[in-house]
Amino acid sequence: MSDVKKNEESMAQAVKEILSGGLTRTVLSVLLGFLVGALFMIGSNKEFIEALGYLFSRPSDALGAAVQVVSEGYGALFRGAIYNADADTFEKAIRPLTETLRLGAPLIAAGLGIGLTFRVGLFNIGGTGQLIFGMIFATFVATRLELPFVLHTIVALIAGIVGAALLGAMVGFLKARTGAHEVILTIMLNYIALYFFTFLMRNPALLQETRATGNPKADPAAETALLPKLIGDNYSLHWGLIFALLAVVVFWWLMERSTIGFRLRMVGFNPDAARAAGINVEKTYILAMALSAGFVGVAAANQSLGVAVGVTPSAHANIGFDAITVALLGGSSGPGILLAGLLFGAFKAGAPSMQVIGVSPEVLGIVQGAIVLFIAAPPLIRAIFRLPAVQNSNALGAIRKRLFSRGGAK
Amino acid sequence: MKLELRGITKRFGQVTANDSIDLVIEPGEIHALLGENGAGKSTLMNVLYGLYTADEGVIELDGIVQKFSGPGDAMAAGIGMVHQHFMLIPVFTVAENVALGHEPTKALGVIDLAKAKQQVREISERFGFNVDPDALIADLPVGVQQRVEIIKALSRDAKVLVLDEPTAVLTPQETDELMEIMKQLAATGTSIVFITHKLREVKAVADKITVIRLGKVVGTAKPDASTSELASLMVGREVILTIDKKPAAPGKAVLEVSHVSVLDDRSQRMVNDVSFEVKAGEILALAGVQGNGQTELAEYLLGLRKSIDPEAKTTINGIDISTASVREVLESGVGFIPEDRKTDGLVSEFTIAENLMLNSSFKSRFTRGLSINFGARKKIADELVEQFDVRTPSSETLASKLSGGNQQKVVVARELSRDVSLLIASQPTRGVDVGSIEFIHEQIIAERDAGKAVVLISTELDEVLALADRIAVMYRGKIVGIVGPETSREDLGKLMAGVTA
Numbered sequence: 001m002s003d004v005k006k007n008e009e010s011m012a013q014a015v016k017e018i019l020s021g022g023l024t025r026t027v028l029s030v031l032l033g034f035l036v037g038a039l040f041m042i043g044s045n046k047e048f049i050e051a052l053g054y055l056f057s058r059p060s061d062a063l064g065a066a067v068q069v070v071s072e073g074y075g076a077l078f079r080g081a082i083y084n085a086d087a088d089t090f091e092k093a094i095r096p097l098t099e100t101l102r103l104g105a106p107l108i109a110a111g112l113g114i115g116l117t118f119r120v121g122l123f124n125i126g127g128t129g130q131l132i133f134g135m136i137f138a139t140f141v142a143t144r145l146e147l148p149f150v151l152h153t154i155v156a157l158i159a160g161i162v163g164a165a166l167l168g169a170m171v172g173f174l175k176a177r178t179g180a181h182e183v184i185l186t187i188m189l190n191y192i193a194l195y196f197f198t199f200l201m202r203n204p205a206l207l208q209e210t211r212a213t214g215n216p217k218a219d220p221a222a223e224t225a226l227l228p229k230l231i232g233d234n235y236s237l238h239w240g241l242i243f244a245l246l247a248v249v250v251f252w253w254l255m256e257r258s259t260i261g262f263r264l265r266m267v268g269f270n271p272d273a274a275r276a277a278g279i280n281v282e283k284t285y286i287l288a289m290a291l292s293a294g295f296v297g298v299a300a301a302n303q304s305l306g307v308a309v310g311v312t313p314s315a316h317a318n319i320g321f322d323a324i325t326v327a328l329l330g331g332s333s334g335p336g337i338l339l340a341g342l343l344f345g346a347f348k349a350g351a352p353s354m355q356v357i358g359v360s361p362e363v364l365g366i367v368q369g370a371i372v373l374f375i376a377a378p379p380l381i382r383a384i385f386r387l388p389a390v391q392n393s394n395a396l397g398a399i400r401k402r403l404f405s406r407g408g409a410k
Numbered sequence: 411m412k413l414e415l416r417g418i419t420k421r422f423g424q425v426t427a428n429d430s431i432d433l434v435i436e437p438g439e440i441h442a443l444l445g446e447n448g449a450g451k452s453t454l455m456n457v458l459y460g461l462y463t464a465d466e467g468v469i470e471l472d473g474i475v476q477k478f479s480g481p482g483d484a485m486a487a488g489i490g491m492v493h494q495h496f497m498l499i500p501v502f503t504v505a506e507n508v509a510l511g512h513e514p515t516k517a518l519g520v521i522d523l524a525k526a527k528q529q530v531r532e533i534s535e536r537f538g539f540n541v542d543p544d545a546l547i548a549d550l551p552v553g554v555q556q557r558v559e560i561i562k563a564l565s566r567d568a569k570v571l572v573l574d575e576p577t578a579v580l581t582p583q584e585t586d587e588l589m590e591i592m593k594q595l596a597a598t599g600t601s602i603v604f605i606t607h608k609l610r611e612v613k614a615v616a617d618k619i620t621v622i623r624l625g626k627v628v629g630t631a632k633p634d635a636s637t638s639e640l641a642s643l644m645v646g647r648e649v650i651l652t653i654d655k656k657p658a659a660p661g662k663a664v665l666e667v668s669h670v671s672v673l674d675d676r677s678q679r680m681v682n683d684v685s686f687e688v689k690a691g692e693i694l695a696l697a698g699v700q701g702n703g704q705t706e707l708a709e710y711l712l713g714l715r716k717s718i719d720p721e722a723k724t725t726i727n728g729i730d731i732s733t734a735s736v737r738e739v740l741e742s743g744v745g746f747i748p749e750d751r752k753t754d755g756l757v758s759e760f761t762i763a764e765n766l767m768l769n770s771s772f773k774s775r776f777t778r779g780l781s782i783n784f785g786a787r788k789k790i791a792d793e794l795v796e797q798f799d800v801r802t803p804s805s806e807t808l809a810s811k812l813s814g815g816n817q818q819k820v821v822v823a824r825e826l827s828r829d830v831s832l833l834i835a836s837q838p839t840r841g842v843d844v845g846s847i848e849f850i851h852e853q854i855i856a857e858r859d860a861g862k863a864v865v866l867i868s869t870e871l872d873e874v875l876a877l878a879d880r881i882a883v884m885y886r887g888k889i890v891g892i893v894g895p896e897t898s899r900e901d902l903g904k905l906m907a908g909v910t911a
Binding site: 253257258259260262263265266269270272273274275276277278279280 | 748769
C-alpha cells in the first residue's frame with residue numbers, strides 16, 4: 001500500500017488502492033472464516049447429529065439444530081466480545097467491548113512489529129521470543145526498581161521496547177553478518193528466550209517472586225509501574241490500549257511518511273535497486289528487525305504491566321504467533337493491523353462465553369486459521385466469489401509471492 | 411534430424427520479440443545463434459522448446475510440421491535444451507537427476523537406479539564426459555553440472571541440442587572443454603544450436619552462424635568470416651542515428667581511474683588493470699562486445715565492487731573514492747544509469763515520484779527532517795515528468811505500469827536532476843523505443859555541454875559513434891585502445907574483437 005496523501009484526490013487514489021489491493025478479499029475471507037467455524041459448530045452439535053439420523057423424514061430438525069447452534073455460538077461470541085444485552089446495567093453491558101480492547105491492544109502492537117518485517121521482505125517468526133525478552137526487561141524494572149509513579153511505568157515500557165529490540169537487532173545482525181536465515185534464527189530464539197525467562201523466574205536472586213513457592217513466577221509489578229486503568233476501576237481496560245494506538249500512529253508515520261520507512265520499503269521490494277541507490281541493505285535488515293521487535297516490546301510491556309499479578313512463563317499468551325496472523329490479515333498496514341488486532345482481541349474476549357453455552361471455544365482458533373488461509377490463497381477466494389483478478393502491488397502480495405510461490409521463501 | 415523454423419513470429423504485447431525468423435539446422439551441424447542480449451535468441455529457442463507458442467510460423471523436423479504444447483512434446487520429438495541456469499536438483503545424484511522425469515522402473519514402480527547409473531556411464535564414456543553417476547550435483551563444479559544437463563538431454567534421445575548461453579557460467583578452461591564436447595556430439599550426428607554473444611567461441615566451433623538483431627535475422631555467415639565483420643553485424647544497425655552536437659570542449663579531469671582490477675561473482679577477473687580519465691565536458695564511451703568487463707567496471711565505479719589491486723585509485727574531482735560506499739559515491743556527485751533498470755534502476759512497485767527520490771532519501775530536496783516532504787516531492791515529480799516527457803497519467807502512477815522507454819526516462823530524469831559532476835550511463839537506451847532513444851541521447855549531450863563528465867557504457871556501436879568524444883574499447887577486461895569518434899566501424903570492430911593495431 002502506498003502513501004496516504006493529504007489532499008482529497010490522493011485520498012481517493014488511496015481508497016481505490018486499498019479496495020483493489022484486497023479489502024474486498026479480506027472481508028470475504030473473514031466471512032468465509034466464520035462460515036468454516038459455523039460448520040465445525042454444527043458438526044460437533046449433539047442435537048444436529050441426532051437429527052441427522054432421521055434427516056430424510058424430518059430435515060427441518062437437522063436444519064433447525066444447525067441454525068440454532070450457530071446463532072447461539074456466535075451470539076455468545078458477540079455477547080462476550082462486544083455488547084452483552086442480557087446485562088442489567090449499561091456499564092456491565094459494554095464490559096465485553098472493553099475486554100476486547102484490552103486483549104486486542106497487545107495483538108495490535110505486536111502485529112505492527114511483524115507487519116513491519118513483511119514490508120521489508122523479512123519474516124519475523126520470533127514475536128514470542130522478542131515479547132519474552134521485552135517482558136524480562138519490563139518485569140525487571142517493574143519489580144526490582146523503585147521509581148515514582150508515571151516515571152516507573154514509562155521506564156518499564158521503554159525497557160520492554162529496548163529488551164525486545166535488542167533481541168530483534170541480534171537476529172538482524174546475525175542475518176547481515178553470517179547470512180543465517182531470520183526464520184530459523186527467530187524460531188530457535190523463541191525457545192531460548194522462553195527457557196531463559198523460566199530460568200530467571202526460578203531464582204529468587206533474579207526475577208522469582210519474593211515469597212518463593214518454587215514455581216517459576218515473578219512478583220507482581222510495583223503499583224507505581226502498573227499501567228493505570230483507563231476508564232475507571234470497574235473495567236480492566238488500561239493504558240496499554242493507548243500505547244497500542246500510539247504505536248499504530250508511529251507505525252503509520254514511520255512506514256508511510258518517513259524517509260526511514262521509504263528505505264525499508266525500498267529494500268523490501270527491490271534490494272538490488274536499493275543497493276544501487278546507496279542503501280546499506282544489511283544495515284537496513286538490522287534496523288528493520290530492531291524496529292519490528294521494538295513494536296513487539298510495546299506488547300511485552302502491556303503483558304508485564306497490565307495486571308497486578310506476577311508474570312509466569314506462559315504470560316506471553318501466544319501473542320507473538322497470533323501477531324503473524326494479525327499482520328497478514330491487516331495487510332501489513334497500520335489501519336489494517338488495528339482492525340485485525342481488534343477482531344482477534346474479540347475472539348479472545350468472547351471465547352469464555354462460548355464455552356459457557358457449551359460451544360467449544362477452539363472453534364475460534366479454527367476461524368482464525370481459516371481466515372488467514374483464505375487471505376493467503378486469493379485465487380481460491382476469487383474463484384468462490386468470481387472476483388476479477390487484481391494486480392496487487394501491496395506488501396502482502398510481495399510476501400505472499402515470497403512464501404507461497406514455487407521455490408518458497410528465500 | 412533436420413530442423414527447420416519458418417517465419418517464426420512471437421509478440422509480447424506491443425513488442426515483437428521474433429519477427430518472421432527463418433532458420434535451417436542440418437543434421438550434425440553446429441549452428442551458432444549470435445546476438446546481443448534482448449535480440450530475441452532465447453525467445454526463439456523457447457518457442458522451439460514448446461515453452462512459448464509462436465504467433466505465426468511453423469517448426470518442422472525432417473519435413474514434418476510439429477505442434478509443441480510444452481517442453482514434453484519437444485523432448486519427445488527429439489529436442490533437448492540446456493538452459494543457462496541449470497535445471498538440476500542439487501541434493502540428488504547425477505544418475506537421479508538424469509533419470510528424473512522418465513525414471514526407469516522395476517516392478518511396483520520401484521526406481522531402477524542401477525539402470526539409470528548404467529545409462530549415465532554409457533553416455534559419459536561415449537563422449538568422454540568423465541562424470542560419476544553417484545556424485546551429488548551440489549559437489550560438482552559448474553562445468554560438470556552442465557555436462558550432466560547434456561547427458562540428461564542425450565538420455566532422452568535428443569537429436570537437436572539447444573545450448574542457451576552455455577559459456578556464460580564457465581571458466582575459459584571449461585569453455586574449451588565444452589567446445590570439444592560439442593564437436594564430438596556433432597560428429598555423431600547430433601545437431602547443436604549454440605546461443606551466444608561471444609565471437610571467439612562462435613568462430614572456434616560453429617559450422618554456420620546466424621546473426622539476430624532486434625528479433626530479426628540480419629545475416630548469416632561462415633565461421634571464417636572475420637571477427638570484426640561479425641561484430642559489426644551484431645551491433646551495427648542500418649539506420650544511423652545522427653545527433654547534432656558541437657565539438658567537445660573538455661575541461662579539467664573529473665574522473666581518474668588507475669590500475670583497477672575487478673572480479674565478478676564467480677571470482678573471474680573481469681576488469682584487468684584498467685586506467686583512464688574523463689574530463690569535464692566530454693563523453694567517454696566504453697565500447698566493446700558485451701561481457702568484456704564493462705558491467706563490472708561500472709559496478710566498480712559506483713562502489714558496488716571493490717578493486718582487487720591495492721594499487722587501484724579512483725578519484726572524482728580529486729576526491730579519492732576507491733573505498734567509498736555507494737552512498738558516498740553518489741553523494742560525491744555521481745549520477746548512475748544502471749544497465750538493467752528493472753533490477754537496479756527502479757522499484758517497480760513504487761510510484762514514479764517515489765522512484766525519483768530513490769537515491770535521495772537521506773537529506774535532500776525531497777525530505778524535511780525524517781519525513782518525506784510530500785508537497786515538494788509531488789512538485790518536483792510533476793516537473794520532471796513534464797521536462798523529461800514521461801508519458802504517464804500522473805506522477806503517482808506505479809513504475810511497473812510504464813513502458814520500457816518511459817521507465818528509462820524516469821531513471822534518466824532522476825540522475826540528471828541531481829546535482830552531479832559525473833554521469834555514468836550504462837546501456838542507457840537498451841530496450842527503449844526509437845523516440846525515447848533520441849530523447850535520452852539529447853539529454854546526455856546536454857549534460858556534456860553543461861560541463862559534466864560523461865562515461866557512456868554501450869555495446870551499441872551506433873550509440874557509441876553518435877555520442878562519444880573519445881572511445882575506449884574494452885576486450886577481455888582490458889582497454890585495448892582509446893580512439894576518436896572519427897574511427898571507422900571496421901577499425902572499431904577489430905578493436906572489439908581484440909585485434910590491436
